[in-house]
Amino acid sequence: MQVKVKVITNAKKEKIEETQDGLKVYITVPAIAGRANKKLIEVLAEHFKAKKYNIEIVAGEKARKKIVEIREAH
Numbered sequence: 001m002q003v004k005v006k007v008i009t010n011a012k013k014e015k016i017e018e019t020q021d022g023l024k025v026y027i028t029v030p031a032i033a034g035r036a037n038k039k040l041i042e043v044l045a046e047h048f049k050a051k052k053y054n055i056e057i058v059a060g061e062k063a064r065k066k067i068v069e070i071r072e073a074h
């Protein structure tokens with residue numbers, strides 16, 4: 001399944017909010033050297049109870065708005 005995600009970096013705490021467009025994900029790390037993308041995948045994996053390797057950013061690698069693919073484990 002593909003999910004639209006808006007990422008908010010440098011948040012005080014990590015949380016996920018559902019919006020009309022998709023998800024708004026707050027993460028505590030800055031967007032430096034891919035650390036925010038790595039943390040985003042960790043937070044989404046925990047939220048969807050999926051393995052990190054089943055989650056991939058398919059669009060918006062360097063943007064706030066991303067499209068994330070979450071694959072089902074087989």
